[in-house]
Amino acid sequence: MTIQRMDNVGIVVEDLDAAVAFFTELGMELEGRAEIEGLWADRTVGLDGIRSEIAMMRTPDGRGRLELSKYHAPLAIAPEPQNPPPNTLGLHRVMFAVDDIDDTVSRLRAHGAELLGEVAQYESIYRLCYLRGPAGIIVALAEQIG
Numbered sequence: 001m002t003i004q005r006m007d008n009v010g011i012v013v014e015d016l017d018a019a020v021a022f023f024t025e026l027g028m029e030l031e032g033r034a035e036i037e038g039l040w041a042d043r044t045v046g047l048d049g050i051r052s053e054i055a056m057m058r059t060p061d062g063r064g065r066l067e068l069s070k071y072h073a074p075l076a077i078a079p080e081p082q083n084p085p086p087n088t089l090g091l092h093r094v095m096f097a098v099d100d101i102d103d104t105v106s107r108l109r110a111h112g113a114e115l116l117g118e119v120a121q122y123e124s125i126y127r128l129c130y131l132r133g134p135a136g137i138i139v140a141l142a143e144q145i146g
Contacts, residue, residue, distance in 0.1 A: 008066060009094060013068050013070055015070075018111070021111055030057060095141070096139065124146040128142050
């Protein structure tokens with residue numbers, strides 16, 4: 001038996017509205033929002049007394065999704081260090097292909113994004129960058145140029 005597809009990537013955020021605005025600015029579409037609580041949620045996640053709100057974001061082609069979660073109970077905990085570097089074990093980053101990397105970076109900066117390095121060019125194929133997004137996650141952008 002094989003998997004059918006990768007359904008989504010989950011990101012826990014402190015400010016759900018700000019995270020939705022960030023990913024909307026990037027070009028994702030809000031698919032829906034929901035309140036999550038109950039015994040089934042506790043059993044699935046392995047925490048007691050879960051009360052959270054999620055927002056499901058999808059890419060314009062409908063193939064990729066991010067599930068943004070705000071935990072009201074139990075409260076979310078911050079990682080150590082607060083903004084782990086790109087070589088930290090575990091989930092590394094989320095990457096998006098974009099039409100215009102300079103425009104995208106400029107628009108995301110208005111939502112608090114900060115470049116980790118700079119926009120760099122890989123041969124004559126891509127322009128790439130890493131930036132820090134909501135909840136300190138690393139968002140990578142790639143613009144194909146050749």
